[in-house]
Amino acid sequence: MVQEKNNTGGQSRRNFLKSGAMAAAGFMIVPRHVLGGKGYTAPSDRLIVAGIGVGGKGESDIHEFSKGKADIAFLCDVDEKRAATSVKRFPKAKFYKDFREMLDKEHKNFDAVSVSTPDHNHAIQAMAAMQLGKHVYVQKPLTHDIYEARKLTEAAKKYKVVTQMGNQGSSGDGVRQLMDWYRAGIVGDVHTVHVWTNRPVWPQGIPWSDQKAEVPKTLDWNLWLGTAPYTDYVEKLVPFNWRGWWEYGTGALGDMGCHLIEPPFRVLGLGYPSDVECSVGSVYVDEFKRGYFPKSCPPSSHVTMTFKTPKGDVKMHWMDGGIQPTRPEELGPNEVMGDGGNGVIFEGSKGKMMCGTYGINPQLLPTSRTAGTKVPQTIDRVPEGHYLQWVNACIAGYGKNELSSPFEIAGPLTETILMGNLAIRSFDIQKPRADGRGFDYPGRYIKLLWDGQDMKITNFDDANQFVKRTYRQGWTLGA
Incomplete structure (x- = not known):
């Protein structure tokens, strides 16, 4: 006891x-x-x-x-x-x-x-x-x-x-229904998962404002910054737009991943990913260059992670900024995919299943299978709520x-989500070329290999700077 x-x-x-x-x-x-x-x-x-x-x-x-x-x-x-x-x-x-x-x-x-x-x-x-x-x-x-x-x-x-x-x-019924279907073998062994969101709905892929603003009288700006480096207050960062800046937020993936990646993470019993790769959307600046704003999360991204499971590898595709996966053939032309702006699709050896944000509205594909498929309930529901x-x-x-x-x-779910952000941030690591002509981006177009137990990328050390931040002086994690 x-x-x-x-x-x-x-x-x-x-x-x-x-x-x-x-x-x-x-x-x-x-x-x-x-x-x-x-x-x-x-x-x-x-x-x-x-x-x-x-x-x-x-x-x-x-x-x-x-x-x-x-x-x-x-x-x-x-x-x-x-x-x-x-x-x-x-x-x-x-x-x-x-x-x-x-x-x-x-x-x-x-x-x-x-x-x-x-x-x-x-x-x-x-x-x-x-x-x-x-x-x-x-x-x-x-x-x-x-x-x-x-x-x-x-x-x-x-x-x-x-x-x-x-x-x-x-705590919802949706993710538990997905678990019941999976445990009953309705879709077989899942090998691919597609997860998507229409977030961000706040500015990303932009330069930090150079316009210093007056701090609202009701706000203690220094306390709000907390662990982050000190910077002058700028308009519209608080209370919501901080999500698009790496010093404070975790972008679309951090915001929505815990709601959308949680169903496959739980249903499939996933652990730490073994590798991750990504591509990110560009911001147009002029005809000669793409925007380079490493302090700001990108406007869109596609992250692919591999998980090793007893039933084989599982590939998880994360897409944000309005990017969506190819529509399943089993889904009718006028049927909504996921909940529209967000969703999850599981592809298994015997079939597919789908849900919206929070695991709501779980369905088998084609959706006509849903109502007629009865399986034992293997996990208790949570009537009192989360x-x-x-x-x-x-x-x-x-x-x-x-x-x-x-x-x-x-904790492990959050680590998995932040692994995607590590790849996104590594994409914009910039290093001067040896000949002095421009820059190279060594974190792009490669697969990052992850040692989950030791929290370490093993094939590109520069990426490990994103595993742990250095806090502003005076702030520590624990006594």
Whole structure:
């Protein structure tokens, strides 16, 4: 039986309540780790949650948690304007701008943390919470870098905390139906997977603005930058367009890959890819040259990864920027492929199957086969949904409840997705030619060989710079 970490420093329940800390923070319920001492689990307890990043998606995340046995007790956001709706919705919650200050001052007063910030700060925030023994829910992608994903995966096990990544489709019925079909042998052994998205829907493949702008009064720009190098504030980067810049975001693949690659990753039981190659879309500058903007994600890309499985190699094709695979012959001319802008197609030795984003609307091809194909249900559904599954698992305690996207699954999935980004970024590595005439691009038009265990490209060392970033001075991954 796993015992929960006691963060009260041996303080009794009576003395803790006498301290007045709960009243000062506006709490109505004592955090569950305080009640009864070390190892105590009470089914009637409620989960006390602190949110880091509570505007936009973070706002909807903590709202979903509050529908279950969770109380939102602390709110943290670098932008007071973005956080305003959450502040209004949870008036008893105490507000902070700096997550480090919140964790330092309040860690004895909550059980779990929700992280929904730009990608480049996910890892430091989640790690800091886990090292305090807090359960964590982290928006997708789990991390910005491959190295960070590996470290968070290891930390979840080390600190024995309940974890979940915010790829809601992993709790949906769709991916489970695909698993049932595959396990029943309906499509045979899958050898090829096509995954596509119409993202980005934000600017990519553009130069960084040279127009310095005034920082909004409600935004702490230095805290927003976090681990990223310092730069002057520019218009329209916040709250959304940061996704198209490598210093902060992970492009279309990082944004949508956790929703779209998750079904084949889970259905086929994939691990680390063995190799990756790619091509990227160009930006027109003038008749003599293609745009070269290595700080910005490309406007489109096609990434191909190979996975070694007991049933043979699986080739996965990722396409973004509106690029789509060839339409299957089994799909009628007026039938929608995937969900239109996004989708997944599995090609097996006996047939094909298809789904949309989050694994929704799973279908066999031709689609007329879907309704008439009945197979045993091999995996339980998640009637409470993705958010409450995590809340309930936190209340039950580490190792008690099954989760759809714990870091032991979400970590390797994120590493796989970021492998694609490593190839995309390697495509634009620029080196001066020996004769001084122009540049070469040694990362293009080659296949990168990946040692997943050691997180290393073995045939092009320059690509390994994208496995792990160097943080800005003052920021570290963990204590």
